[in-house]
Every structure is written in C-alpha cells, then in structure tokens.
Amino acid sequence: MALFGLLGAKASADAAAIEAAALRSDRFRQEREGDWQRLEAIVTRMEKGRLRKISDEDLLQLPVLYRTVASSLSVARETSLDAGTRAYLESLVQRAWFLVYGPRTTLMGWLGRFFGGEWSRAVRAIWPELLVALALMVAGTVVGWQLCAQNPDWFYALVPGQFADARVPGASAEVLKKTLFGQTEAEGLSIFAASLFSHNAGIAILCFALGFAFGVPPLMLLVQNTATLGAMLWLYHGQGLTYDFVGWLSIHGTTELFAILLSGGAGLHVGRSMAFPGEQSVMDAAAAAGQRAAVVMAGVVLMLVVAGMLEGFGRQLVDETSGRYIIGYGMLALWLAYFFAFRRTPQGSEAA
Incomplete structure (x- = not known):
C-alpha cells in the first residue's frame, strides 16, 4: 500500500x-x-x-x-x-x-550590376598587379623556350606527361602537324583539350587562393605554367609550325590565358595589400583587397567556362588556322573592349 x-x-x-x-x-x-x-x-x-x-x-x-x-x-x-x-x-x-539582413537585389539585378561595370572596374583597379603578372607570364614563356633550346631534356621536366603523347623532342613535322589538323573526330584531342583546360583552371584557382602568402606563390605559378607554354612553342617552332600551333592554341587560349592573368593579378593584389597595407591594418587592407579580387575571380570562373566551350566545340569544328585566329583574337578583342573600354559607372556608385 x-x-x-x-x-x-x-x-x-x-x-x-x-x-x-x-x-x-x-x-x-x-x-x-x-x-x-x-x-x-x-x-x-x-x-x-x-x-x-x-x-x-x-x-x-x-x-x-x-x-x-x-x-x-x-x-x-x-x-x-x-x-x-x-x-x-x-x-x-x-x-x-x-x-x-538578406540580399537587397534579385539574381538578375546582381547580374546586371556585375556585367554593367562592376567586374570591369574591379579588373581596372588591379592594373599594376596585372602588369606584373603579364611580365611574369612573358618571362616564363621565354625561360621555358630557352631552357629547352639549351637542353631538350628540360622539355620532359616542364611539360606534364599527359600533354606530351606524340609531342616530344625529335618528333617530325608531319607527326606534329597531325596533332593540329585533321583531328576533329579524334578522341585523343578531346582528352588532351580536357586535360589542358583542367590544368589551367587549377592554376588560375591556385594563383588566387595562395595570394594571401604575400603574393609569392602566384609569382611562381605564373612562371611555371607559362614555362610549359614556352617549351611547347619551342617544340613546334623547331619544325616550322609556330604559326599553326599559335592558331591552334589561340582558339581557346586567348580567353584561358587571360583568365590566368586575371587570377594571378588578383592573387598578387591580395598579397601586396597584406605586405604593404599602408595606413590600414593588415586585416582591413586584406579584406578590402579580397573583396575586389573576389569580384575579379567571379568573372574568371565565367571566362574559364567560355574557354572550355571554345576548347570543346570550337577547336573540334574549326580545322584551319585562319579561322582559329579569327575566333581566338576576336574573343581577346571582346575581353579587352569590355575591361578597358567599357567604363560605365552606375549613378551613385563608387569605383572599386
């Protein structure tokens, strides 16, 4: 109980x-x-x-x-x-x-603002770093060429194995020419194009992501990547195929290399702001530079997508050098016109 x-x-x-x-x-x-x-x-x-x-x-x-x-x-x-x-x-x-606290604009509004001048202003704002990155890319190409010219064994050190296939020192002009023309249906060309795009996209992302280390890694990556380009130029030049190789590369390369240039400049911009913050604190300078560089990188992603489409379709469909030059340098002209000729500033906004 x-x-x-x-x-x-x-x-x-x-x-x-x-x-x-x-x-x-x-x-x-x-x-x-x-x-x-x-x-x-x-x-x-x-x-x-x-x-x-x-x-x-x-x-x-x-x-x-x-x-x-x-x-x-x-x-x-x-x-x-x-x-x-x-x-x-x-x-x-x-x-x-x-x-x-949520976003005050729609997706279409953001896209309009981004393409309406925000991206181009961000690119123009980092022009000193872009000049340095361009100089490094040119220097890397020259270094790659000169190293291979002095000792062809450097070619194997500079060019990744998946890019070499028949493209090796000692290959005849006929063999090298076959890698540039008459390959519109070849699976091997698609595999090479995909590998090249993946490699360059990775370089672009690393150039930006490692910029916080005072800009040193982007410097090294830009030189290393373009040294590979210099080695390939040396190889085709030796068989009198420079003009055709540049055309083959240009159909997507003008966009892809421009994207690498922008990503390298963005990474250097962040690194320079941290190394020389001026009157700001290091964190404030890095934050401001990071915001500007992030806008640049958002556009770089778009450029890499465009380069991938050109690489996947344009190179397969266009099998003659003049057409490749027209497409490649036509795209380069469009990018330059947008970044450095299109200077629209929306009312009430400030340049980046």
Missing part, C-alpha cells in the same frame, strides 16, 4: 509539473503574441510583394520586432517551452531574417 501511495504521489507531482509548464508557456505566449502576430503580418505582406499595404510605421518597426521575436525564441529555448511554440518562433525568425 505504501508503494501505491508513493506512485500516486509521484504521478500527482508529474501532473502538477506538466500543468505548471503549460501555464508558463501560455503566459509567455500571451505576453508576447501581439508582437509575433504583427511581425508575421508584415513578413507575409512583404513576401507576397504587397509593400504598398505596409505602413511606414510598420516598416520602421520591422527590425525592432525582429529582435524582439528573436529574443523570445532565445527565452523559449532556454526555458524548454513547448515544441510548437519553439517551431513557430524559429520559422518566423528565419523568414524575418531574410527580409532584414
């Missing part, structure tokens, strides 16, 4: 605790429900695009109401209120957050 008494007392205590928790939850909700409902009404109207039906007072109160409801959610979590109240508050806070 004593055991039954104890069990009955425990059950009564549990029931009293549950009732107290329910009362506490109801009281908590009643005290704050007015603010929740007001915020939910504002959020619902804004989500449906009914901005005209929202009063100025409600718009001004939106951030205040958001913080009030967020505070209610914090209390609800700490005091273990009922799951239904917590789920409601979590959903409402999430919806309100996107309206208070």
